[in-house]
Amino acid sequence: MNTKKFSEAMNEVGDKYYEEAITYKKNTKKPKAAKWGVIAASITAAVFCFFTTTVFAFGLFSSLSGDDLSLWADYEGDGVVSVQVENRSDKDLNFQPDLKLMRWRTGEEVEPLSGKVSFSNTQIPAHSSGTMVIDLSDAYDMALLEKPLSDDDWYYFVLTNNNFMFGQDWMCTVEFSQPVPTGKKDPQPVAPAEADPETITKIMEELRPYFENYTLDVRERNQLADDYQKLCQRLLGQLNVKVVSSVSPMELTLIDRDEDVLFDVTVPEDMQLQLTGLHRRSTDGYDKLFGASVEESAMVLSAYIPHRKGETDGGADIPLIYIFMYDVNDIESSQDYALIRGQLMTFEQMEQYRVYEDGQYVCYDATDLFYTDLRRYVESMVSQRSDVYFDEQIWERVQNIYNYYRENMGTLLGYRADIEPASGEGLGP
Numbered sequence: 001m002n003t004k005k006f007s008e009a010m011n012e013v014g015d016k017y018y019e020e021a022i023t024y025k026k027n028t029k030k031p032k033a034a035k036w037g038v039i040a041a042s043i044t045a046a047v048f049c050f051f052t053t054t055v056f057a058f059g060l061f062s063s064l065s066g067d068d069l070s071l072w073a074d075y076e077g078d079g080v081v082s083v084q085v086e087n088r089s090d091k092d093l094n095f096q097p098d099l100k101l102m103r104w105r106t107g108e109e110v111e112p113l114s115g116k117v118s119f120s121n122t123q124i125p126a127h128s129s130g131t132m133v134i135d136l137s138d139a140y141d142m143a144l145l146e147k148p149l150s151d152d153d154w155y156y157f158v159l160t161n162n163n164f165m166f167g168q169d170w171m172c173t174v175e176f177s178q179p180v181p182t183g184k185k186d187p188q189p190v191a192p193a194e195a196d197p198e199t200i201t202k203i204m205e206e207l208r209p210y211f212e213n214y215t216l217d218v219r220e221r222n223q224l225a226d227d228y229q230k231l232c233q234r235l236l237g238q239l240n241v242k243v244v245s246s247v248s249p250m251e252l253t254l255i256d257r258d259e260d261v262l263f264d265v266t267v268p269e270d271m272q273l274q275l276t277g278l279h280r281r282s283t284d285g286y287d288k289l290f291g292a293s294v295e296e297s298a299m300v301l302s303a304y305i306p307h308r309k310g311e312t313d314g315g316a317d318i319p320l321i322y323i324f325m326y327d328v329n330d331i332e333s334s335q336d337y338a339l340i341r342g343q344l345m346t347f348e349q350m351e352q353y354r355v356y357e358d359g360q361y362v363c364y365d366a367t368d369l370f371y372t373d374l375r376r377y378v379e380s381m382v383s384q385r386s387d388v389y390f391d392e393q394i395w396e397r398v399q400n401i402y403n404y405y406r407e408n409m410g411t412l413l414g415y416r417a418d419i420e421p422a423s424g425e426g427l428g429p
Contacts, residue, residue, distance in 0.1 A: 073157070073174040079137025081174055083157075087124045093161060095122040095132060100158040101140065102171075107352040110155070112139040142176075151179035164372045200344050203235045207342035211288055225289050232292040232339070242336040243344075246324045248280040248297040252361055255414035261404060264397040267312045276401055277302040277317045284370060285319045285381055290341045298366075299323040303401045305388045316388045318381050320374075320402050323409065324364045328357070340366050355410040365409055374402055 070086045087093050097119035101110040115138030124130045134157075136142065145155065156173040158164065210228045215221055236243050256273075263275050282297045284290050290298065302317035324340060326347075334348040353364040371377035378398055382390045405412070 071159075071170060071172045073172050075174060075176050079135055079140070079142045081134045081136065081157075083132045083134060083159075083172060084129070085124045085132055086129045087126060090126045092126050093124045095119070095124075096160055096163070097122060098160065098164075099134065100164065101136075102156050102158060103153070104156065105149075105153040107349060110140065110145075113141055115139045145176045148177045149179055154179070163376060169372070199238065203238070204342060204344060206235060207231065211342055214286065221287060225294070228289060229293050236292060236339070239337070242332060243292070243339055244326055244330045244336050244347075245293075246291055246296045246298055246338070246340075247327055247361075248299055248325060249361060250280075251415050252325065252363075252413065253299075253416050254278060254301075254412045255416075263400040263404070264312075264393070266393060267397075271312060274313060275304050275397060276405075277304060279317075279319075281319070284322070284341065288341070290322070290370075292339050299325065301401075301405050303398045305382065305390060305394055305398070307387055307389065309389045309391075311389075316385060318378060318398065320398070321365065321367050321405055321409070322370055323355070323413075324366050325361050326364075328360060328362050331362070338364075340369050343369060356413040363413060365406065367406070374399065 071083055073081055073083050075081050085093070097117070099117060101112075102108070103110055117139045118135035120133045121130055122132055124132070136145075149155075154173055154175060156171050158169050158171055160169040162169075207228070210224060210231075213224065215224070260269075261272050262269070263272050267275060279300045279302060280297050281300045282289060282291060282294045290296075299322075300319045301321040301323070302319045304315040304317050306312070306315040324338070326338070331347055334351075335346050337344050337346055338350055350364050350366075353366050353368070354362060355365045356363040375395070378395070382388055
């Protein structure tokens, strides 16, 4: 791809798909401080697993549809899982000997105790099928994993062929024991969308191609966005549940704290916060709508990368952290849904990402839904531009900004002094 043309195209994004509200800069005084997609599947001995792809994974296993690849897992006992892989595409698939073992209800990774997971038969040629064997016995407490879960909970693998880069990982449910029936609760009937997870999965599959295709032509990109909005309207209309739109209240922003911050030792102390930017956007770093319409937006924290070596002011902004905000009065139930980058999640599932809540707004750090490997994500963004300078010093700057705000976002969110909160309530954790 011609990086110059790509950079020019990215700078020509239409106003209706990009809105920069403010750049987060501090006064001249000394600077102060300023969890994956929904898996909707039945729990059976052999479970079909779906996958996601992304546009910038060049030379990898990209642009595949659900008809090109399928996986399902069988637990053989003694920690051994066989994963049946059917590769109908014209590309070879080489799984890396690594995985993440996740639990559905908590959304958290099951940490290995010791040892390593053993893999065999990880290469699946194009237009072929194979069985990849995964031995967990040396790495996990199998007695714990084999304890029955309720039938609304399960484990799943995240498999990868590129270091878990978003779009190069595949999720595959696995059952270590028969589930325990939860029983029907008559007073609280299950919502139609919960009772029919296949509908949720189908909707996400139909939305996914929008995030897999990219064009340098601005008019074509805008047309794709228009088509995507119409598709969202049609598909979401099939659900008998509420899908809540995100908001970006200007009064709720990042507030400086008392401690000093140092992102880049080569930059003067009074310019540290000028290395960051705060924007209200409706599109991600690849110019893709992350909501159902252009009216939905998120607060995006960016890092500035210099155009030339040695520059300390200005530069190109690289979006790092995506904060989605919702009016608490719009959320009627924890089973209401949010739509983020083509992924439908209930607010119960979103709880793992919550970083802030008060009487008016609840905020979620949904960065993990956009990418999972910071270094590869930043390098992917930078590689498409010909107008930036990037070395290990700049990488350390970006990493420091990312780590600081992800660790402290919940305590930094607050209300601007010059704008009253919509509800009249003040700052609250």
